[in-house]
Amino acid sequence: MRLKNTCTKDLRLFLHAEPLQILSILRSTLFSSSRRFSMVFGSGDFGGHCQILIHWKPQLLQGVYGMGFNRPSKIQENALPMMLAEPPQNLIAQSQSGTGKTAAFVLAMLSHVNPTNKWTQCLCISPTYELALQTGKVVEQMGRFYPEVKLAYAVRGNKMERGSKIQEQIVIGTPGTVLDWFLKLKLMDPKKIRVFVLDEADVMIATQGHQDQSIRIQRMLPKDCQMLLFSATFEDSVWKFAERIVPDPNVIKLKREEETLDTIKQYYVLCNNKEDKFSALCNIYGAITIAQAMIFCHTRKIASWLAGQMSKEGHQVALLSGEMVIEQRAAVIERFREGKEKVLITTNVCARGIDVEQVSVVINFDLPLDKDGNPDNETYLHRIGRTGRFGKRGLAINMVDSDHSMDVLKAIEKHFNKKILKLDTDDLDEIEKIAN
Numbered sequence: 003m004r005l006k007n008t009c010t011k012d013l014r015l016f017l018h019a020e021p022l023q024i025l026s027i028l029r030s031t032l033f034s035s036s037r038r039f040s041m042v043f044g045s046g047d048f049g050g051h052c053q054i055l056i057h058w059k060p061q062l063l064q065g066v067y068g069m070g071f072n073r074p075s076k077i078q079e080n081a082l083p084m085m086l087a088e089p090p091q092n093l094i095a096q097s098q099s100g101t102g103k104t105a106a107f108v109l110a111m112l113s114h115v116n117p118t119n120k121w122t123q124c125l126c127i128s129p130t131y132e133l134a135l136q137t138g139k140v141v142e143q144m145g146r147f148y149p150e151v152k153l154a155y156a157v158r159g160n161k162m163e164r165g166s167k168i169q170e171q172i173v174i175g176t177p178g179t180v181l182d183w184f185l186k187l188k189l190m191d192p193k194k195i196r197v198f199v200l201d202e203a204d205v206m207i208a209t210q211g212h213q214d215q216s217i218r219i220q221r222m223l224p225k226d227c228q229m230l231l232f233s234a235t236f237e238d239s240v241w242k243f244a245e246r247i248v249p250d251p252n253v254i255k256l257k258r259e260e261e262t263l264d265t266i267k268q269y270y271v272l273c274n275n276k277e278d279k280f281s282a283l284c285n286i287y288g289a290i291t292i293a294q295a296m297i298f299c300h301t302r303k304i305a306s307w308l309a310g311q312m313s314k315e316g317h318q319v320a321l322l323s324g325e326m327v328i329e330q331r332a333a334v335i336e337r338f339r340e341g342k343e344k345v346l347i348t349t350n351v352c353a354r355g356i357d358v359e360q361v362s363v364v365i366n367f368d369l370p371l372d373k374d375g376n377p378d379n380e381t382y383l384h385r386i387g388r389t390g391r392f393g394k395r396g397l398a399i400n401m402v403d404s405d406h407s408m409d410v411l412k413a414i415e416k417h418f419n420k421k422i423l424k425l426d427t428d429d430l431d432e433i434e435k436i437a438n
């Protein structure tokens with residue numbers, strides 16, 4: 003067992019260490035001195051220095067390695083020791099999109115479950131149906147060598163009978179349905195929950211009613227239940243919410259300029275109108291090979307116009323928008339994930355958090371604005387985070403078509419303190435260069 007540095011921030015564990023050895027080192031270094039500490043760490047560096055996931059259930063390690071994970075990301079390296087500690091530690095954690103937060107808390111949930119107990123012990127709430135299903139998929143994949151652990155989805159459409167009891171140890175759902183399962187249908191006992199995860203806290207509070215529902219759920223849980231909250235961004239409102247949800251937390255937080263990943267290159271293109279933006283898009287497609295792309299538009303009308311134009315050009319296009327029922331949306335995302343369509347055109351909210359590995363380019367056909375027409379930095383971050391997943395390189399291209407959208411771009415640039423470079427889409431050589 004080689005341990006380079008025993009300071010909490012820099013704890014490095016190397017492959018081939020026995021799980022029990024690791025555990026005892028973790029206990030003696032991380033947890034004995036102070037129960038509460040915070041860390042700030044750099045971005046985009048998957049370092050390669052930490053080589054093992056701390057674990058002791060062989061079925062779970064098998065699942066982790068079976069997913070092709072052989073080293074943890076920075077957030078996993080930092081958060082897992084706290085999440086897996088005894089006694090359980092509470093955690094508020096921020097990490098950029100696509101850096102492995104979901105995988106981290108899924109591993110924590112799976113490791114805390116007692117499979118012989120046939121009741122719900124771990125509860126994860128997600129802001130949308132799609133995200134709940136996506137997280138469930140990770141549970142299924144990671145837990146596939148651990149079949150004793152079962153999963154249920156507390157989402158709209160999953161009809162349950164009042165008074166029946168949920169035997170699944172892990173429940174993933176959206177806040178409204180989870181509340182119904184607790185209160186109206188009495189399907190599970192909140193007092194038996196040992197791990198509570200709130201995922202995508204920033205998206206959660208942006209959805210009407212979810213904030214209050216989340217707080218109501220949290221209040222029903224036992225005092226010693228482990229509370230974990232994750233978010234890609236931490237505006238003040240998210241932070242206040244997080245503190246209400248997670249008492250006495252350990253905190254992992256990023257500096258503002260670390261919020262955008264260095265692995266995602268950001269550009270803007272100057273255009274005059276939507277037709278002009280479309281021809282810039284065609285030039286980009288003509289110059290570089292794009293595995294899969296996501297294109298964000300401000301309105302459904304523009305999104306469907308663009309989908310029509312791109313289809314005429316021979317692209318396989320999928321359109322995702324808010325007016326679709328959730329099952330339709332899930333089906334569109336699934337087809338895109340399977341690579342049946344190469345382009346996904348969408349409006350704002352429903353595409354947050356979607357994890358599709360092959361997305362190499364994100365295009366903001368329209369820059370993100372909040373409901374008052376101001377720059378929406380959080381949404382920008384979520385959108386560009388659909389590419390550059392897990393240390394891969396990604397490209398984000400913003401279409402600017404007015405003085406106002408230029409102002410929006412400048413404001414976003416200033417907010418994240420990251421340069422967004424100009425791209426001339428008439429110059430094919432230049433486009434080719436940025437893709438390399």
Ligand SMILES: Nc1ncnc2c1ncn2[C@@H]1O[C@H](COP(=O)(O)OP(=O)(O)OP(=O)(O)O)[C@@H](O)[C@H]1O
Nearest residue numbers: 071073074075099100101102103104105355357392
């Ligand atoms: N240790 C690992 N090694 C290799 N790949 C990993 C590892 N952890 C996660 N991944 C993969 O990286 C991608 C992003 O992971 P994940 O969805 O957990 O990120 P996230 O931070 O939750 O993203 P978001 O904030 O967008 O929801 C997924 O495809 C996942 O399978």
